[in-house]
Amino acid sequence: MVTIFDIKRFAVHDGPGIRTTVFLKGCPLKCAWCHNPESQAMKPVTVDIERKVNGKSVAGKKVYGETMEVEAVLEHILKDAHFYEESGGGVTFSGGEPLMQFEGLKRLLEGCKQSSLHTTVDTSGYAGREQFEEIMDLTDLFLYDLKNMDPELHQKYTGVDNSLILTNADHLLNSGANLIFRIPVIPGINTSPEEVSGMVSFLKERAERMKEIHLLPYHRIAENKYQRLKMKQRLHRVEEPGEALMLQLKETFEQTGLEVIIGG
Ligand code: SF4
Numbered sequence: 181m182v183t184i185f186d187i188k189r190f191a192v193h194d195g196p197g198i199r200t201t202v203f204l205k206g207c208p209l210k211c212a213w214c215h216n217p218e219s220q221a222m223k224p225v226t227v228d229i230e231r232k233v234n235g236k237s238v239a240g241k242k243v244y245g246e247t248m249e250v251e252a253v254l255e256h257i258l259k260d261a262h263f264y265e266e267s268g269g270g271v272t273f274s275g276g277e278p279l280m281q282f283e284g285l286k287r288l289l290e291g292c293k294q295s296s297l298h299t300t301v302d303t304s305g306y307a308g309r310e311q312f313e314e315i316m317d318l319t320d321l322f323l324y325d326l327k328n329m330d331p332e333l334h335q336k337y338t339g340v341d342n343s344l345i346l347t348n349a350d351h352l353l354n355s356g357a358n359l360i361f362r363i364p365v366i367p368g369i370n371t372s373p374e375e376v377s378g379m380v381s382f383l384k385e386r387a388e389r390m391k392e393i394h395l396l397p398y399h400r401i402a403e404n405k406y407q408r409l410k411m412k413q414r415l416h417r418v419e420e421p422g423e424a425l426m427l428q429l430k431e432t433f434e435q436t437g438l439e440v441i442i443g444g
Pocket of ligand 1: 207208209210211213214215216217219220275276277304
C-alpha cells in the first residue's frame with residue numbers, strides 16, 4: 181500500500197516528455213516555502229471547508245490523501261503508456277519525499293521497469309544512502325533539490341541539516357546516476373551572493389557528471405492551501421522572483437558550464 185495525495189496525468193515539467201506524476205505523502209523536511217504543505221504528513225489529512233451552493237455557504241470536509249494498493253497505482257500509470265512512448269516520457273514519483281514510503285516506492289519502480297517505462301524520482305535527497313543504492317538501478321533520472329548551501333540556513337529554513345543531502349548527491353553522481361539539480365529560487369532565502377556562489381562552486385566541481393540545472397522560481401500560489409490546512413506559513417511577504425532576477429541567475433549558473441533551464 182502507498183499513501184498518495186495526487187496523480188497528475190500529462191505532466192510536462194517533471195522530467196522528459198509527457199509523464200504521469202505520482203505524489204507520495206510524507207516528508208522529513210518542513211521547507212518554509214513548501215508549495216505542497218498537504219504532502220508533509222504521512223497520513224491523509226481531513227479539513228473543514230466551506231463551499232458555495234446556489235449562493236449559500238455550505239460546510240463540508242476535504243480529504244488530502246488516499247491509501248492505494250501499489251497495483252492500483254500502476255494501473256493508473258499504464259493507462260497513458262502510449263503517450264510516454266510517443267513523447268519519450270514516463271513516470272515521475274514526487275512528494276513530499278517519495279523515499280519516505282520506501283517499500284511502496286520500490287515496488288512501484290519495479291512495476292514500471294517491468295513495463296519498460298522511463299522512471300524519475302523527484303527527491304529532497306534526505307534519505308538513507310542504502311535506500312538510494314537500492315533504487316538506483318530502477319531510476320532513470322533523479323530530480324534532486326538544492327535549497328541552501330549554508331548548513332545553518334538550510335537547518336533554519338527546512339528543519340534539517342544539508343550534509344546528508346550533499347553526501348547522497350555525490351554518492352549518486354559517483355555511481356553514475358543520471359541527476360539534475362533543481363534549485364528553488366526564493367528571494368532573500370537563497371539568492372544572496374554567498375549562497376549563489378556557494379552553489380555555483382558546488383555545481384562546477386561536479387559539472388562533468390551532469391548535463392543541466394533547473395532553476396524553479398518561487399510562487400505564492402500555495403498561500404491559500406496553508407489557510408485551508410490551518411498550517412502556519414513561515415514565509416511572509418516574500419516576493420516571487422521577477423524575470424530579470426531569473427535571467428541574471430541563469431547567466432550566473434551558466435558559469436558552471438552546464439545548460440541552465442528556468443522552470444525545468
Ligand atoms: S522537501 Fe518538498 S515537499 Fe518536503 S517540505 Fe520541502 S518543499 Fe515541501
